[in-house]
């Protein structure tokens with residue numbers, strides 16, 4: 198080939214495949230991500246279209262029998278035993294799909310869905326709804342979709358949209374308020390959307406049931422200008438926080454009338470998980486110092502009393518003594534939260550353990566007994582939960598380590614292999630037999646597919662500053678919603694992290710271990726995570742002490758062991 202012809206080929210290739218010559222992204226990586234993104238898109242539509250065909254406007258799809266369940270009234274109760282007779286659903290899965298449709302770029306379907314809901318949805322229904330679930334799935338879905346629909350950048354819904362989703366959200370918020378009418382301000386766990394709190398309603402609720410309302414209710418207040426939603430959820434959160442022990446630990450269940458703890462043991466999983474998440478995310482969204490202070494103490498207490506290496510067990514809030522040594526699939530969200538905080542090394546090491554368990558069983562079992570190294574006898578199920586995909590997405594955003602893409606691929610492959618059926622995606626009843634169950638949970642569309650898609654294609658986040666609610670619904674970080682927005686807090690949102698050198702992990706970490714603040718090189722302030730270890734190598738191993746950062750529990754410098762692992766053992 199003549200030199201001229203060769204150069205012509207090079208130019209042609211450059212024009213057609215620019216990523217071939219992009220040193221930051223190999224062609225292989227970008228092609229792989231594109232291929233995976235398309236696989237996830239197909240998964241989403243397989244789930245969505247089956248729901249629309251066989252279940253809509255009911256709540257959730259039963260993919261094996263291609264029928265439906267009006268499960269909103271029993272959410273939070275996996276057995277769905279007492280479904281009411283005269284409630285016909287509120288299109289829950291459609292509401293949960295709205296923000297995912299936008300992220301997948303399907304504005305036409307988003308607009309169609311918004312208009313349908315605007316004209317047909319009513320919450321004047323005789324359905325007893327779990328306040329926590331109703332808040333994160335329905336209120337969060339509507340508020341987020343309203344913001345996406347009206348965002349001046351997007352203008353996703355043309356002409357005929359007159360804030361109906363916000364009106365619906367406000368109507369729902371009003372219906373939630375009677376739940377807060379207790380002597381403590383802690384809300385009842387269950388509320389009938391038509392009749393309010395039922396006679397003889399249980400007074401038992403969970404920590405997350407009281408502490409995970411502030412993002413959605415706060416956003417509703419900011420959007421409507423009516424402070425009562427934010428006030429009610431804030432009062433509940435403050436009361437809950439006042440019930441912490443001297444170790445800064447909380448229990449799992451409590452009584453809303455008396456304000457007494459019922460279950461003193463707790464961890465970072467079921468019944469508590471999103472309480473921690475919302476303290477931190479409320480700080481990002483609303484900027485209040487208070488949220489940060491609560492989160493900071495709570496986070497350090499978790500690291501001190503629950504963490505055992507990469508694992509998190511449960512402990513008694515009064516003594517800090519370990520109670521249950523169990524891994525639960527809900528705990529897998531924690532590394533994602535740690536990425537937001539800037540504790541990347543801790544995030545990476547526990548994420549790896551969850552991946553190990555996922556690979557061992559093919560999916561994550563609901564509960565695994567760490568002390569006996571066996572599955573919990575009755576909780577062997579996997580209901581299409583998103584948490585591992587969520588953490589994988591956050592870790593990839595923070596590190597750009599291609600290993601996380603491989604993890605995402607493994608998750609996608611197992612979901613397609615074990616849970617995909619002709620009529621949608623089915624939950625797994627027992628991970629040892631992979632027997633399926635007739636339920637496609639709405640969070641599969643709101644979260645599982647969304648986080649997997651964002652892992653492979655984050656274009657939705659470019660030039661946007663969003664945080665995700667615990668149900669995966671995006672809310673914008675707006676200075677107008679901030680009590681106080683000092684400059685350093687702006688990059689605390691992880692969307693900023695990836696644009697910087699990986700060493701500038703998160704401004705938040707500065708506050709986790711404030712004593713070990715910054716080095717200044719070339720006059721530039723490095724906002725390096727106090728707990729950060731560079732995570733760019735495939736084997737995740739360290740070569741020197743400097744690479745190991747600082748332990749977030751006690752703010753001591755970690756060292757690199759002979760085997761190449763970071764830890765505190767050499768300096769204790």
Ligand code: DMJ
Pocket residue numbers: 333470471527582583584640644667668
């Ligand atoms: C989701 O509904 C939310 O993420 C919630 O906080 C707990 N987990 C489920 C899905 O597993």
